[in-house]
Amino acid sequence: MHSLLPLFHIWVYLQTQPLLGLTATLCAWELCLFIDAKCGHKALSNPTVLAIVLLSALLLATHTSYQAYFTGAVYVHFLLGPATVALAVPMHANWPAIRKHFLPIFVSLTAGSVVAASSAMLIAHALGAPRAVVISLGPKSVTSPIAMGISQSLGGIPSLTAVFVMITAMFGLLVYPAFFKLGRIGDWRARGLAAGVAMHGLGTARMLSLNETAGAFGGLAIGLNGIVTALLLPLLVTLFGL
Amino acid sequence: MIRALAVLLLCQLAGTILQQGTGLPIPGPVLGLVLLLAVLLRRGGPGADLREVSQGLLRYLGLLFVPAGVGVVAELNVFRQNLLAIVLAIAVSTVLGLLVSGVIMQWFMARAGEEPHA
Numbered sequence: 323m324h325s326l327l328p329l330f331h332i333w334v335y336l337q338t339q340p341l342l343g344l345t346a347t348l349c350a351w352e353l354c355l356f357i358d359a360k361c362g363h364k365a366l367s368n369p370t371v372l373a374i375v376l377l378s379a380l381l382l383a384t385h386t387s388y389q390a391y392f393t394g395a396v397y398v399h400f401l402l403g404p405a406t407v408a409l410a411v412p413m414h415a416n417w418p419a420i421r422k423h424f425l426p427i428f429v430s431l432t433a434g435s436v437v438a439a440s441s442a443m444l445i446a447h448a449l450g451a452p453r454a455v456v457i458s459l460g461p462k463s464v465t466s467p468i469a470m471g472i473s474q475s476l477g478g479i480p481s482l483t484a485v486f487v488m489i490t491a492m493f494g495l496l497v498y499p500a501f502f503k504l505g506r507i508g509d510w511r512a513r514g515l516a517a518g519v520a521m522h523g524l525g526t527a528r529m530l531s532l533n534e535t536a537g538a539f540g541g542l543a544i545g546l547n548g549i550v551t552a553l554l555l556p557l558l559v560t561l562f563g564l
Numbered sequence: 565m566i567r568a569l570a571v572l573l574l575c576q577l578a579g580t581i582l583q584q585g586t587g588l589p590i591p592g593p594v595l596g597l598v599l600l601l602a603v604l605l606r607r608g609g610p611g612a613d614l615r616e617v618s619q620g621l622l623r624y625l626g627l628l629f630v631p632a633g634v635g636v637v638a639e640l641n642v643f644r645q646n647l648l649a650i651v652l653a654i655a656v657s658t659v660l661g662l663l664v665s666g667v668i669m670q671w672f673m674a675r676a677g678e679e680p681h682a
């Protein structure tokens with residue numbers, strides 16, 4: 323045990339520094355990208371989910387506090403803000419399609435967005451979930467950086483929202499073919515839009531791999547849904563008295 | 565690259581100041597997104613630098629929310645205590661959102677009578 327003491331001191335020292343958390347985050351990400359590629363990019367091998375599970379398990383196993391981890395991870399986390407702003411660039415690229423089909427896109431997107439957010443919050447509320455959980459569920463169909471921002475500004479828990487967003491997309495990827503068939507949704511523009519509204523980036527990536535038009539409509543739905551949800555969710559929360 | 569980053573951060577800063585100043589419940593970065601979109605529409609598009617940096621950031625979006633997701637270790641009890649509510653809420657709302665937006669858009673597109681340009 324005596325010979326291990328210097329190691330223990332190094333460990334304690336590293337816990338107070340950003341180096342360890344940042345290194346762990348990037349290494350976990352690379353490892354999970356590798357695993358995802360080996361699995362053939364399945365819904366359940368999503369690298370973000372794998373990395374979250376892996377790092378959470380590491381923190382629990384080494385009794386490291388989230389705070390100690392976050393002193394390093396914050397450098398990655400901070401980039402979410404500029405990345406959200408950067409969504410304007412692909413939205414601008416899709417602008418001709420948005421203009422051409424403005425009314426259909428606006429109506430179907432707003433309806434889907436309101437139904438998804440309302441049903442999620444009302445079900446959780448009816449089953450007795452506390453307010454913070456209910457609010458955190460509201461923006462779960464929106465792309466993560468926007469969803470977490472919305473959650474925070476309405477009194478939700480951003481990290482819960484981040485996890486809900488991932489679960490939503492993974493569940494959506496598993497079931498969407500059955501429901502496209504059930505709803506007779508055959509037009510690729512409608513498929514892409516629905517995928518973008520209900521399961522943001524992951525759904526759009528899948529659509530893009532099937533059909534380019536569907537990918538473009540998914541892409542514009544991500545940004546628009548973020549804006550529409552940011553505008554409407556505060557109203558819904560007030561309306562439902564949450 | 566630095567100039568493009570500065571542009572993105574300036575938009576975020578302007579959005580955050582606007583949000584704090586007005587008390588709007590819309591996140592500052594989302595207001596920054598709208599601001600940048602307005603600028604791009606006015607100017608006719610992003611320069612090569614801004615396009616490159618934006619694509620670079622968005623390519624790693626999956627990595628960017630890992631730190632926040634790991635925050636779930638601090639919320640494991642909340643998760644466990646509300647498991648049924650969370651699972652049901654996510655499953656039902658995801659299917660409804662998919663169906664509602666898809667069916668309405670399908671109806672509009674069929675009415676427009678255009679072939680899907682697949």
